[in-house]
Amino acid sequence: MSLELPVAPRSGSVEKQSEWRHAVRRVLLGWRSALDAATHQHLSDQxxxxxxxxxxxxxxxxxxxxxxxxxEIDLRPVIERHIADGGTAALPVVPGKDQPMLFHDWTPQTEMVPGFARIPEPRDTQEVPVHVMLAPLVGFDPSGYRLGYGGGFFDRTLAAVKRRPLVVGIGFEATKLDDILPHQYDVPVDVLITDQGIRHIDTTATGDADKTDQSSPPCHLGE
Structure with missing residues (x-):
């Protein structure tokens, strides 16, 4: 499954690089939304x-x-089995725009209410520290940098936590890019899980030299 993506600007202004990321995000989200049910099910099962x-x-x-x-890939069946086997799980609660997420305890019996961008959030459960944080991938590159929805929530959350969890990017292999041209504050994931398997990222090898000096562009969750 190959995708026709805009050509990345190898040099030029910050604005051009941001425009490229925005255009790529639209293509990848369009590809994902157009996946037929059987293909989506097959890749998600993997x-x-x-x-x-x-x-x-x-x-x-x-x-x-x-x-x-x-x-996106629905991981709730795996999470529910993890809880049944003795593990615990949490879902993000977003206090407001441009604020880090808080993770609150979740079980299949937890009451959910619409939160930021109308995404369901746990109601009346306790905030808990997480050992593993899953990050959905709109796109990703081999260095573990992720292209998300553009809101910067995961990067702000990682900057705010006292102890960094193991960050795992979850997405489709078809959305792999050569380079997402990461911004200054982008944080690579530690592990990538796609339909092609599990990759552990050497985050010590990802430096800041090639990052664009700009915060993430506006959030596109509502698009």
């Missing part, structure tokens, strides 16, 4: 299988996951 394998070595971990939107 990803869920790899994620379940990943969690077998972390049976007691508290996993901060995400509520699936915009045709």
């Amino acid at each position: 990803i869920r299988g790899h994620f379940e394998t990943f969690l077998k070595d972390r049976p007691a971990a508290t996993v901060g996951f995400y509520w699936p939107i915009q045709n």
Whole structure:
């Protein structure tokens, strides 16, 4: 499954690089939304299988996951089995725009209410620290930098936590890019899980020399 993407500006202004990221985000979200049900199910099953394998070595971990939107991979079946086997899970609560997320305890019985961008959030559960934080991938590159929705929530959250969790990017292999041209404050994930398997990223090898000196562009969750 090949995608026709805009050509990345190897040099030029910050504005051009941001325009490129915005255009790529639209293409990748369009590709994902257009996946037929059978293909989406097949690829998602592969990803869920790899994620379940990943969690077998972390049976007691508290996993901060995400509520699936915009045709993302639904990881709730794996999370529910993780809880049944003795693990715990949490979902993000967004206090407001440009603020870091807080993770609150979640079980299949938790009451959910619409939160930021109408995404469901746990109601009346406690904030908990997470050992593993899952980050949905709109796109990603081999260095572990992720292209998200543009709101910067994961990067702000990682900057705010007292102890950094293991960050795991979850997405489709077809959305792999050569380079997402990361911004100054972008943080690479530690692990990538796609339909092609599990990759551990050497984050010590990712430096700041090539990052664009700019915060993330506006959030496009509502598009």
